[in-house]
Amino acid sequence: MILLSIQVEGWRCFALPVALESFDAGLNVLHAPNGTGKSTLFEALARAFFDRHNSSGEAAEALRPWGRDLTPTVTVRFLREGHEYRVTKQFLDAPRCVLERLEEGSYIPLANGPKAAEQLRGLLLGSVPGHGLCDARHWGVAQILWAPQGDLALGELSEPLIGQVQMSLNAQLAAAGSGEVERRIEQLYGQYYTPKGRMKSGAQAPPAVALEAQLAAACARRDHVAATLEELSIASEDVARLRAEGDRLAAVIAETSQEYESVRHKAEALALLRSKVETASSRVKQLEAQYERLQQTANAIAGARREIHDASREAELLSARIPVLEEEEAGAAVQRAAAQAEVERAEQAGDATGLEAVADAARAFAETSRLLAELTKLEVHASEADEERRTFRRKREELGKVPDRPTLAGIRDTLHRRDQAAARLESASLTLTLKPAPDADPGMISAIRVLTGDRPAPGSVLEASPGGDPVTVQGAPEVELELPGVGRLRARGPAGTVEQIRKALEDSTRELERLTAPFGTSDLHRLEELVETAHDLETRQRAGETALKTVLAGFAEAPDGSRRTVLAALEALRVELAGQAARLETILVRHPEWRENPPDPEALQRRLDEMTASRQRELAAARAQLSKADAVHRAAQVALQRERSALDHAQVRCKNAERRLASHLEEDSPGGAQADLLSPAPDRDAERRAHLTRLAMDREVASERLKEAEGELARMSSGPDGELPDPALLETRLADLRNRRDRALQDAAHRQGELARLASEAPYSRLAEAEEEIAQLTEELAEERQKMEAVRLLHEVADSCRRSAFENVLEPVQRTASDLFHRLAGKRLGPVHLGGAFAVQGVRPTGVDSVVDLRQLSGGEREQLHFAVRLALARELARSERHLFVLDDTFAATDLERLGRIRSVLAEAAENDNLQVLVLTCHPEFYDEWRVAESARFHDLSGLLARQRQEASGTHVPSVEAMAK
């Protein structure tokens, strides 16, 4: 692409239209001082090719000139593949984009709007960002060809750009047409896959996607009808099974019905047989009962007879022995009475002396006498202590009210404070003394009036006489006297202190009066004496009370457990004393001789003990004799009683046996022959025995018949089928079988209905159709998938071949860049090294094994290295088509010498490498060599703008014309 002209209007600093025209196909220098707008024009060129004309936002708004409401517009004319084009792009207001081609002298529109923008981007393989304006990353090949100000280094190249460069490089090795085939491969690949290698989706999805969906749907249909077919099969089996079950149950019902009838007949026969057995059994039991009863009666009669005989014999023997025993018992009773009398006599002999009572009285007399003496002594001591206690109490009461010790201490303290205040007042008072002179005027000193002072009181009149005693007046804080005929004499001291002392004195005086008033004196010494006296009396009183309490300790507790007062205890002592005295008198009344001669209790006791021991021995002997007699008597009584009882028992047994015989006759006498058989009469014994024999024979016959009936019953019950089933159970089972059969048939009918429904859906036919469709779709899908795999393979192989080719030509690019760099910076830094995406990796100086990073180079060398790489790539891109190569003030760090070499290289590029070179600079003098040689076209932007300002008419569009070639 060759630039012919560019015109901007309403674009940043260019409010007015500005046009740069007549660009040379070779070298071009656009120069102007800084801030004139060179880079703005460069930006407008890029936006003309790459930006969406309908871009908006803050960045787009910034295209407008400051403070003006103009519409940014850029128009570029360019040549490509021999055709001249013109693009006009207007931003923000009524945005538009028009691409025109010069045809027969006129510009004819090729495209407009987004399509025109897309075509323009396509020219240089540009791209468009998601939103906002483009930056260098979107410039396509211009990313290599156009170097923005201060950004000579190549940025990260986009994938399409790398591909484009690779393809361009390949092209030098390939004949024309290979690129076209590659493009078709990519187009074909693009029909199926996204650039990232994923299968396309949505509206652009390949046919395989739709086929897969159809196949999935067909499979779903197939699965559904297959399930229905399976259901049909299951339902069919169910119906068959249920029908078979119904048939089986019907057979079982028929069989069971037969069995039921058979069992019912058999049960009736069994019932008859059981009745027969029962009758025979009853007969046997009846005969057995009769036999048993008659046998028992016979046994009872015989037993009763034996009993009567035995009991009568025993009674006769006992009746003969009883009189002997009665006589023995009477003798033993007499002997026992004699022993009893002897015991009573011995007991009565012990009580006759009365010595025991005298001994007891003597002991009581001695004890009471001792107690009386002790109590009397206690009473004397108590009375003395009580009297002493009373005396000290009376004396203390006579002493009157006496301060206690704390009160006394308070009085002592108050008195001390009062004395201190008086002393301090004394020392603080003014003392005014007037010593009358002998020759003093008596009239003047005879009536001295105290006006102010404490002593004497104000208003007092002091009388003095010439040469007489001095007159003294005290006061505080001032003392003032009036001397008649002389005047007033005033003396003044400090007022505050005296008042305080005086108040303290008054307070302490009042306190002292308050404290001492109850005791009738404020004399401390007297008060102290009173206190001491009162304390002494109180101490003695308490000692008396203590002594009294000690004496009366034994009477301190009342009978009810409460504590007695001292007086109550004393009274109790005296009552006890009186009581003991009374007891003693009582004893003396009985034994008056003891008043003169008190008894000896111990001697009396010894006598008593001796008498008691003798009496005890006699009593024991009598009692032993009584016990022996008593035992003999009781033995006789027992023997007599036993014999009498035996006699009674024998008589009772005899009577009982007789009653049993009588009762047999009464109870078991049904009358007639049976009555005769049961009679205890001895003449019936033979007849009874005969009857018993008959009964035994009848019982044997009946038992035999019972066995026969039972045998028959057992044979019938345990027939070939074993235990006979219960007909009721059979009936229940039959009903259950019928229910089950009906249910099975109902279920069968129900499933039959479902079966008919399922069959009507023709699941197999639908399955056949679905599977055929699936087979068809599977075949088509396999075909499509194979095609897609083939296309992917084609793409991958093409990509692989391209990479291989690129790797083959990367070396020439590195070599070209190295050559250029060596021309600019010398060979010292060695060859240039490029990475896979043409990224500059560094240089490898001679003798250095590893690649030296760019950061190790100087700023100027880095500029020259980036320039060399960029130009090498640009030369490759320009092999098939001439391209515009732009450098916007890119050599800030390069010295003039190397800049001169760069000029030479650029001139060669324009001449030999199919590049149109445009240098934007603020130092046009650097390129004077070109100007002199007329090898470049110079465009003076500042001159253009100056003319514009001069000619600003609103309609004229100033332009920079060729200045030199």
Place this chain on the structure above:
Amino acid sequence: MSGLRLLHTADWQMGMRAAHVGSAGARVRQARLEAARRLVRAAGEAAAHLMVVAGDTFESNGVDRLLVQQVADILASAQIPVFVIPGNHDPLVPGSVWEHPAWQRHPSIRILREAVPVDLSEVVSGDGVPRATLFPCPLFAKYSTEDPTLWIDPERRPGDGIRIGLGHGTVQGAPIESEPDYPIPRDAATRRGLDYLALGHWHSYASYPDPAGCVRMAYSGTHETTKFGERDSGNALLVEISAPGAAPVFTPIRTGGLTWKVLEPELRTSADLERLCEHLENEASPEATLIDLRPSGLMDPSDSALVDRIRTLLDARFLYGRLELSRLYCASPEGDVAWIEALPPGVARGVALRLAAWASSGSAPVGVSQEEGPDPAVAARALRELYVLAREGSAS
């Protein structure tokens, strides 16, 4: 020849799925109905006294009930009695096709639902027609290991006349792929005292001579071929038996209308491909022909147009056509690579050479190492695509 003439057929498999022929399935099913009609007409033309269908009239009990009606109508159109036994595909079970009311509406059709002798004299009579008894062996389940003819009492009764068995199962030794289902001894006719045992189950005609060389049991085969490679099918058997104990006389009657062809031509040059094209273009009755074309050998991508032509012929002219190219490999790089050499040098030619190497690797002899690469078929396809792209490029 006087005697009893019966038309023996079986395995109509009406409604069968034909997934192996994809979209042609419906037409194949329709062809089976048409073959049945031809068979009924043939029975009339052969003056058969009766027709027996030895099972598997339907492919499944789940077929469309309209189809059942159609088949019943076809059978009823025969002017002779028709005896049908259910087979293992359409066993007599609840919900089976045999419950369709159509069978009751056609008195000439008797669905034999029980294994009890049927006195044919009640329905087949006329001058010179010998007395005969039919011993049907209907099936009641899909699978069984029991011989369905076992019930037949071999004792010939006085009134039996010609004893004809009608069964469905696997004769021992029959080349049926599935496991033996309803096994039938090879000498079942002799064992059961039958003059003829009409069998169904195997789709190809097969007969089983007794030790004396007399054939008394046979499979008639299906009346219409069901798949590629199925031999001796598409017929019915006219069986004539003059008297009890007489040897049956068989006359095959063609009933099938479809032609199933498997073509496996070996291609070496483009001329071979052109000849194949011509062959397909000249094929008679293509509308009733199904082709399974499996060419093998080598093919140059430049022959893609011919392959496309064959594909079009198969799709357009034939009832069904399948083209399997998996055994047709692209020509090796040493072969005809003129079109590759005509490509512009660079990536395109490199791609073509690499793909061609991979595509031809599939044709390498067994034991010879092949160049590692993708599936040769995919590579061949990719090569053809590249050929088309290059051709389009040169055309434009």
